Amino acid sequence: MIFLNKIALKPYKIRSLKKQHQNRTSSIEIIKARDVWGQTNKGQGVVVAIIDTGVDTTHPDLAGKIIGGYNFTSEDGGNKDIYTDYNGHGTHVAGIIAAENNEMGVLGVAPNCKLLILKILNRFGEGSYNGLISALQYIKRWQGQNGEKVQVINLSLGGPTHKDELYTVIKELHTLGIVIVSAAGNEGDGLSTTDEISFPGFYKETLSIGSINQQLAPSIFSDSHLNIDFVAPGEGILSTHLNGEYVELNGTSMATPHVSGATALALRLIKSCTPPLIPAQIKYYFTKHALKLDFPISLVGNGLIQLK
Template identity: 55%
Template sequence: MNTEIILKPVKIVELFKVLNVVPDNLDKIRARELWEETDQGSGSVVAVLDSGIQVDHPSLKDNVIDGYNFTDDDEGNPIIYQDYLGHGTHVAGIIAAIDNGRGITGVAPKSKLLILKVINHKGRGSFENLIQAIMYAVAWTGPNGEKVNIMNMSLGSPEPHEELYKAIKYARSKGILLVAAAGNEGDGESDTIEISYPGFYKEVVQVGSISETETPSKFSNTNVNLDFVGPGENILSAHLNSNYVELTGTSMAAPFVAGAAALIIKMVNRSRPHLIPMYVYEYLLSHALPLENFSINQVGNGFIQLK
């Protein structure tokens, strides 16, 4: 069985030292319209299972609450979860970059990030590390009693894995919403199926990518379990060396949903924690913009909207 997870290198579209144009994706998903009501996600904790983070990035450093390294990078030192790819830093920025006047802001800029590094500097990881990270996230408690509300997994493998599935179900039973990228193996055809795990598991919110003109991205995996689509092409976010770059992929679409969930979770009934993922999903479902010209295999329940 293939037990390896591989992050395919994502092409850097453009590198920005100074930003002159503010991206409009937050307005496309109507995120700012919930900021006042949800205090921009304050109190929500999103676990980012990825390649780590640039810990001192000016747009991110204030929102990193904790982290752990599950890879062999830095001789396996668990407290060094530095990002050497830029992928995890970019994903984290989409979720929770602070509004510091530099031009990018996350969907939930007051939420906190638990950085769980499961992908090494070569872009490789294992199911075993991913399982460990999921279980760590469930058990984690922050300095003020915080718990993980959401997990973002912008990664995947074509092979299912029974122990991973058990961990996924366990995390969801504890009230954690799990979000994953659909994968970038698509061929642009709606009737061919491409599957990536953990996204394909029904307990996970599987997110595909749409273009700036709200059409399905050619590379985005299509399958019957696709839940929603989010912006995934030419997405501007944080990157290594305190820079900002545009990247493309379903890896970028998933954190828009994770960030959205960090806002929504502030508004749902939290008296029964194990039902929180269902309440958040219902909110996403009731507000999604149907893209009726396309197959549900391509767009799922539609383009996420927060209002």
């Protein structure tokens, strides 16, 4: 997870760097994504916006996934049409959501969905609340060439301060029926009795996502508070990285895109309803199917995301 308005000392840890890797789908299996691919066409028709460090647009697992993008940073001379990732964080997040099944690399949770890339964080993982607010406002206006609209927003970032302007646009997007999935944060101490809070993940209009390890126990670093909604795999997650490579990373930043991808699939499983009810309907679906974990709700919320 990368912080706004300050440098994250350890937003994630690189465990290993791989140029190629056979399909590794353990985290996909944990949330039972593959079980619903046949019913959901793997997220076909859903647009997920990723607000992050940009994306490696030439990565073979991602090149066909990008429907558009915008650069809100000063990198590349501030050219709005160049949203290249020089950090790797956004590329890793993108792969977890939508990496293409090309038999060579990794598989995303919803490999047929499309990605709108909104770059607000620079190569050092630094950004501002104003940049985040601008990107969220952009989503309200954005429309694809064929009338596509954003249905899911992934926010693998956060900051320590509540901002009225940020909360206002979060509520507006929620009312429009857009599901906002946000990282809980990586400042946890492993204790359920202490609260670690970051925004926008603390807002109830978002799905606040914590991390679990391979043993389905809460990650030591995962923030705890009573607004945690769900947990997802966030340790040793292999995904796309810069220069066509792959890395394993840890963090609630990695857990969050599992849920964004799961949301792209779940949108194809729920009954249609008026837009303001869609976020509540998605939360109800996940709550109904979640695997209950024997840990305090301040650490795991309603449990581990399951699609079936």
